[in-house]
Amino acid sequence: MSKITASMLYNFVQCPHRFTLDLFGNSKDRDPVSPFVQLLWDKGSAFEKEVIEGLETAFTDLSKFKGEEKERMTQEAMKRGDNLIYSGRITAGDLVGEPDILRLHNKFYIAGDIKSGAGEEGASEDSEGKPKKHYAVQLALYTDILEMLGVSGGRCPFVWDIHGEEVEYDLNAPQGVKKKESLWALYGTCLGEAIAISRKAIQTLPALAANCKLCCWRSLCKKEVKESQDLTLIPELGRGKRDVMIASIRTVSDLAEADISRLIKGKKSPFPGIGPDSLLKFQARAKLLQSAGRPYIKKEFALPNAETELFFDIETNPMRDICYLHGFLERRGSSERYVSFFADSPTTEDEEQAFAQAWEYIQSSRPCAIYYYSPYERTFWRKLRERYPYVMTEEQLDELFSPETAVDLYNHVIKPCTEWPTNDHSIKTLAYYLGFKWRDTDPSGAASIEWYHRWVESGDQTIRQRILEYNEDDCIATRVLLEGIRSLSQKSH
Structure with a gap:
């Protein structure tokens, strides 16, 4: 089985099929790295360097070391009780982590990453931001390793973000008012599925999604999705909805031709998270795609009249x-x-x-x-x-x-x-x-x-x-x- 790293879990959260292709895909099928993605990498590295050079406290710099030597020096630094360790490496079992920061906390260590993006997402005038899942699973993996090594200072890792803020990720806290599952539980689920994929115990499917645009496997997946008439070809029918429907309805054609009335019982459909109205909407879109029909109005609207x-x-x-x-x-x-x-x-x-x-x-x-x-x-x-x-x-x-x-x-x-x-x-x-x-x-x-x-x-x-x-x-x-x-x-x- 392949070792599981934080960056692999980051990609898993973005798309499980990306995780599969990174492990088992043919490198010849990869798209070239786009200038924008290269810019993201370059800006991330430059921001990390800027943050580290701006630190006013002493730290142990292990950025010049690699592999087992980096891991050994990280262990030695933690045994000494060094206050701040930059670019260390920690491992336990099949998990490998290279957190940007390891910081002494109550005689033990908590991990942190330097991110050239905001530490949280979804902030608006009416609500505060919430932790990013793809950041959370990375931080949780570091924390998991620290716990297995017996040197964890708690499940409270952090992000130093683009705004100069330290954003704590409380891994034991619920993800939100409606979602009571903790980030730690989310990490456990993601890790379990990632391990199963790496052992080929689970097979993933490609899906059409907004974040495909920046993925190196986008051309391959788009080709496979079209060839298989995958349900994610239907607008707003994403991977999650596809996965709960696929045992009964596998393709766009299947949905277009299905007798939906037999599936709907009152205000419920057999698919969790998909109500009758949504199911009927998806079928209408499937029929439109299947027949190469013309766009049409389903509800009247008014537009302003101005010269x-x-x-x-x-x-x-x-x-x-x-x-x-x-x-x-x-x-x-x-x-x-x-x-x-x-x-x-x-x-x-x-x-x-x-x-x-x-x-x-x-x-x-x-x-x-x-x-x-x-x-x-x-x-x-x-x-x-x-x-x-x-x-x-x-x-x-x-x-x-x-x-x-x-x-x-x-x-x-x-x-x-x-x-x-x-x-x-x-x-x-x-x-x-x-x-x-x-x-x-x-x-x-x-x-x-x-x-x-x-x-x-x-x-x-x-x-x-x-x-x-x-x-x-x-x-x-x-x-x-x-x-x-x-x-x-x-x-x-």
Whole structure:
């Protein structure tokens, strides 16, 4: 059996089939590492170096050592009671851990990792963030090893995150109000399944999911999913739902042809977590995919009527926590133009200036209707308003994104009111379906982040222009989608 490492569990949480392919897949089937993923690795290493160089306390540095020598020196450092150990290695049984930090705590040790991302996820105006599962299983593996070695200072490992915060992961605490299972129990489940996969006692299946875009096995899995007519080809029917259905309904064709009425008993279906309404929705989508049908309206909706329309899209860099571009396609009657506000450097001054200019432009364009895709623009503008309160008031922000004049096409129209014969409802998928093509050969938000990094480093105007053209195409795609939606509305009458 292969040794189980923290990074392997990280990948397992992201996708169990990735874990399988990393162990048993043919390396020839791997996709090349994308520039964006390489940037993530480089930024992670650079951030770790920055944090370590900024430590004001003495520490034992084992980063130059490898393998058994690193492990031996880690054991010696812990026996001495060194206060802080950087880049150690600990093992127990089939588990191997290389935590960034081992810190003395009540004469024993707790582990920590340095992450170039936020230590928690899901924070909003109404709720606090919660631990990231893929971070938690890594920290739990280190803690498990420390316990087996008899040197654990408790189940309270930590993350030093991009914001300079130390985020404690209480592994014994419930994951949330509704989910009482602890992170420690989650780790135990993941570890058990990972071990079973490594022994070939469990077989995993590929699935279509959002995080496939950054995976090195994405092309192979996409091919296999299509060949097998896997249920995850249906929008919003993810791996978890597929796994509870697959014993009874295995393919898109099976679901399209199933007698759903025989499966539904009152307000329940035979599949845990999938109610009758969801099951009927998935079947309708399966039929649409199976027949290569046309998109249609399932629920009436209203769109604003305005002579001026703004199609709005922003570009952000989560690694720098900056919004570097606000783009608008402005349409007045039969004429349209692209307007952009670009932060030439990743500074608060340039970010604030671009934000202020974008807000001034919107005000000067009124009255108008604004169209965007998904809540991200609204969410990030709220963050910008809090960051730069002199640019606009909270009342102005709320009024700006009022649904009477600002429409989130995804949440207000596409998701609740229409159906499409596609495998997902991303703006790119739907715009491609409607015949639109981006000018760039690699159009994605992730690619734009990597381009902006290179623009900041080099000042190359061709890179800046590439970012602007990509954003302009995103705005045009939003307009194309609106026109497609309006054509559906006309056909429904």
